[in-house]
Amino acid sequence: MTKQELVQNLQKYLKSFGLGLTFNNMDDIDTKLLNKEIYKLKLKKV
Secondary structure, eight states, X not given: OOHHHHHHHHHHHXXXXXXXXXXXXXXXXXXXXXXXXXXXXXXXXX
């Protein structure tokens, strides 16, 4: 799997959970924002 395929798969996975984060490569991911969105998802499950 190439890095581009990995990024595309990650974006599809995040989108399936309602996270519309977009990035072109792994370095573009805003981890602070990603963690915040994941935390919101955890709160919705409870």
